[in-house]
Amino acid sequence: MNNNVTDIFQALKNLEGKISSLEKTVDDQQECICNLTRINDRLRKENRILKNRLAKYESPDKDSNNSSVPPSKERMSDEVKRRTKTLRKSTGRKPGGQLGHDGNTLLKSESPDSIIDISASYCTQCGHSLEDCERILDYVNQVITLPELRPVIKEIRHYKTICNRCGATVQSHKPRRRGGNAVIYDASVKSLAVYLSVVQFLPYGRIENMFHEIFGIELTQASLVNWINDAKAKAQPAIKKIKEYIMQSAVVGFDESGCYCNKRLDWAWIAQTVYFTLLFRGNGRSGKELTDRFGDSLERMIAVTDRHSAYFALHFLNHQVCLAHILRELQYLNEVDDKQQWSRRIESILQQAIHERNEHPQDIIPKEPWLKRLDDTLRQSVTSLGKDFQRLKNGLIRCREYMFNFLEDPLIPSDNNASECGIRKLKIKLKNSGTFRSELGADAFLELHSIVETAKKHDLSPYKAIRALWGSTDSYAMAFAE
Incomplete structure (x- = not known):
């Protein structure tokens, strides 16, 4: 009886040791699982970041051809592509003027400023002088040249006149302003400087250099500022x-x-x-x-x-709303997914509407049929295509009433x-x-x-x-x- 009891206590003791061992194993495994979970969360986060970075290279870049990104914000590679890639489809014909094309050339002036006669002065066969020999006109060409660019300086002398009868001193000009310059520039110089700044977009330093190198006129940037402010006031x-x-x-x-x-x-x-x-x-x-x-x-x-x-x-x-903006965004979506047809359908609707207006520039064209075609396409789900498609769809739904007003009024442009x-x-x-x-x-x-x-x-x-x-x-x- 005592042996049986001893065996039970021993069995319980062994069982308790095994349970403790299992608890330790479970705790170790739990700690390992927690560590793996933390590592997995970190890897998921890193994977998401890497996917976003990779998407920039897999998805087409937005530039001025397929979005509202201005050319000034483009990367250099996109600018090179835009400047060297044409949107025209090849016709297979050679470049240059085509058969039947009316060519243009410079027309000769009826009254040239000077005439220069060119003829031989001695005979190349016998060496005789040709000074008094008969000349036959061969052909005439005219050369256009710029005159020597130098300023014309006008000296204006202002006189006071004394009346012989009453002795009064009479002047026809305004009194000279105290501190006024003895040498001034007239409107032709000021106009050219303002023109170069406003129309040709030259900075003041370049305008200053141009006047110095071409005309020999020494300007200061302060003078340029004063002239532009004067032009603004006028x-x-x-x-x-x-x-x-x-x-x-x-x-x-x-x-x-x-x-x-x-x-x-x-x-x-x-x-x-x-x-x-x-x-x-x-x-x-x-x-x-x-x-x-x-x-x-x-x-x-x-x-x-x-x-x-x-x-x-x-x-x-x-x-x-400007349809050109929308067409550029649709072009981007076409490049994102070249297998879907949703963006291409909307692009086709807008292009056909613009073509309809161009073909009938003075007609009043009802916009309801075009809105119906647009609404039928906008009802289609684009959830599976991505957030860019859904974003554009939501934007088009908000402005759908303002997309085809140019059809009903010929005075309204489409862009x-x-x-x-x-x-x-x-x-x-x-x-x-x-x-x-x-x-x-x-x-x-x-x-x-x-x-x-x-x-x-x-x-x-x-x-x-x-x-x-x-x-x-x-x-x-x-x-x-x-």
Whole structure:
């Protein structure tokens, strides 16, 4: 009996040891599992990061051809590709003028400034002088050359005249301003300097070098600043007139872009029509900038814009979104997944609508059939295609009412390219100069550029438009009205 009891206690003791051993094993395994779980979580996180990095190389890059990324933000490789790749399809014909193409050549002037006769002076056979021999005209060509570029200095002498009868001293000119310069530049020099800055986008240093090397004129950058500010002041009547015409217009295109000024980022805005362009600087990118500038006249305008939310927060009469922006985004989706057809269907609808307008430029085309085709495509699920597809779909649903208004009104364009081209010149200026060092300089460029762009839309010379600022700005404003 005692042995049996001893055996039971021993068995229980052995069992307790085994249980303790199992508990230790379980604890060790639990610790190992926790370590593996932490390692697995870390690896999952690293895998997600690496996948995101790899996606940048597997997915097509966004550039100015397939998105709203401006050319100034492109990588060098994308710029090279854009500049060397054409969107035209090959016709198989050789480059150059085709059969039946009317060639163009320079026409000879009816009244050349000088005539130079070229003939032989001695006979190459016998060596006899040909001075008094008969000459036969062989052919005539004209050479165009630039005159020697040197300044013309005019000395103007102002006299006072003493009347023989009463002895009074009479002068027909204004008294000389105290401290005034004895040598000044006239409007032709000032106009050219402003033209090079505003139209050719040259920085002040380059303009200074150009005048020195070509004309032999020593300018200072302070003089350039004064002339541009003077041109800005003289342009105010024309700027006021341009603004009035835009406020009275039924269809106006808008756009905005960053403008580096005085060590901060401002925003440059453009409002333009077929005949007028107005650029101005604002502190922000909100719709308040347009409200402060144009007031209640916005309620009578149809705004042609991109899909920036600030425009749709304003009380415009109606909207037309830029289809060129949407087509670029659709091009990107085509490159992301070249096997899906959803983005290609929408692309085809928009392209066909634009083609319909181009084929019938004066007709009123109902937009309901086109909206129905668009809605049928937008109802399709794109969840499986990725977030880029879903994002564009949501954006198109929000602006669907404003996509085909150009069909019902021939005055409404299908894109906002004119506004983008008008404000693009600002980016070229910033690329050349880096920044505007003062608010006055930024405003001067934008206002003078408004004059230049408006002049182009009236088939007027930009240089003559700037030159007219030192003449009669009112008469030039009337030229815009005509």
